[in-house]
Amino acid sequence: MKKTFKIIGTIILVLIIALVAFLYFTSKPLPQGEKGIKAEALTDKIQQAINQKAWDSIVAVAFTFKGSHHYLWDKKRNLVQVQWDHKKVIYNNQTLEGVAYENDKKLADTDKTKAIKQANDSFNNDSFWLIAPFKLRDAGTTRSIVMQDNQEALMVTYATGGSTPGDSYLWLVDQNYVPKVWRLWVSIIPVGGLETSWEDWKTFQNNVKIATSHKGLINLKLQNIKIGKSIEAINNGVNPFTEL
Template identity: 80%
Template sequence: MYFTSKPLPVGQEGIKAEALTDKIQAAINQKAWDSTAAIAFTFMGNHHYLWDKKRNLVQVQWGDKKVIYNNQTLEGVAFENEKKLTKADKIDAIKTANNYFNNDSFWLIAPFKLRDSGTTRSIVMQENEEALMVTYASGGSTPGDSYVWLVDENYIPKAWRMWVSIIPVGGIETSWEDWKTFPNNLKIATSHKGLLDLKLTNVKTGQSIEAINNGVNPFTTL
């Protein structure tokens, strides 16, 4: 499969871009996302997450490892085969877990980050239809990345085109599909098709970790 790099489109910031952003946020229920306290999901069948969004606490499980940490301070605990890791091994495990979390969670939460601090929004034309380009000028590990969101007739995102540092070809398109509805009419896409096919399973949302994790709160160990 051969991909041709496309130039980054030139967008128009202003009222029309903010109005389209409003419509996307209403369609997926940004307010419900903002008030959601806890999320669980599995990425590609092998990275398992519990996320206390309100307190910035994350549990990541993969293979024989489990890491429980604060994703702002990167402080926490790590286990391998249920044995607690110490010093350098713990630091490495937390770093790996955080890299997994930053990448994998973006495939769940990106539509809710259209107005993050450091973003700019602009209208671009794609196949004679208006699309929303969001550029991240700061934050995250790849400032300067741009995403062009294509939406359906109900303003639900159906795909994006990426101009990002991690992919050398500009304009690669990946779908946002299999949208599921969660409490408070929150909508989350659970699969993506494109250069890679990605799936999110076991997605749960709630107002506490206990509510989505059979009454158990693993963060009491911190």
């Protein structure tokens, strides 16, 4: 028995050492960029490539993240429906007021508050993998040019917003200025500069372009993506937000 515990302890120690080594040798410092005209010009080109103007006019969005979180979003009124496991939450993502259900039973008070917070944290994370390229000029952002791989890349830092303000994202684009990868310096990941792809771009209503998969340390897929001028138009004629 003692020998078994000793072997387990050794394995755990080796894993810890391997993790520390990985963090040490993989992590990269946040590069310093140059703000100004060049950064704003590159931002313009990215926004034109993905059709930012058309995206801004879209009212309703639906998508599924990693096959388990299902979203319906009225982005003009800041209303979100999130469904996962046996839960459904319908809420305002500015006020965090709404309703929550588990197994079709309406939750009250503390349970409802917890469910709404969980839904909102998931929405902030999951939706960012869908729409981050459309958020380059959100309030509280700064942009700068950084040279990466012998090309100009766009660093975007978020001073406010979402669940983890203060994060930085470095965008590398293809010859058409469509994002192809980003490198991350974010609070929830202890390794700086990890790279994830933006690929499988698809064209939706009004020529809006959205990446539907990402590959890197983890692989992600976004499915059942719909965008439209109303919630009813993308949700079989049903508007769940009348309950709010």
